[in-house]
Amino acid sequence: MNKMTKKDYFEVLRGLAVEAGNEGAVEFCEKEIERLANRKATQTKVQKENEGLVEIVFEVLQGLGKPSTIAEIQGADERIKEMSNQKVSALLKKLVDADRVVRVKEKKVTYFSVKG
DSSP states (O other): OOOOOHHHHHHHHHHHHHHHTOHHHHHHHHHHHHHHHHHHHOOOHHHHHHHHHHHHHHHHHHHHOSOBOHHHHHHTOHHHHTSOHHHHHHHHHHHHHTTSEEEEEETTEEEEEEOO
16 A cells, blocks of 8 residues: 555545535645645756756766766766765766666666666
């Protein structure tokens, strides 16, 4: 069974309120569900910046044309060189989650390469 989200709980409560005929509770649950939907729709300033950085990291990885470590990726481009290893790792994780990059671990060393 999947873990229930806040939205799931409000939908259950809304169903119970409909059965009980409590219109105030129904309206409250609907407002909360709408608020949760709106919250996920907007991106923070940092998230917007990271979208551009993810594309830069992807382009650099494509340009390398071989499985590369984070240090190799950083050394290949001036725009990435100033970023911390943790930042580049987080951006690469976004690419792995989006199924655009493959992460392979060989002898305690992690390599990243473009999928395909």
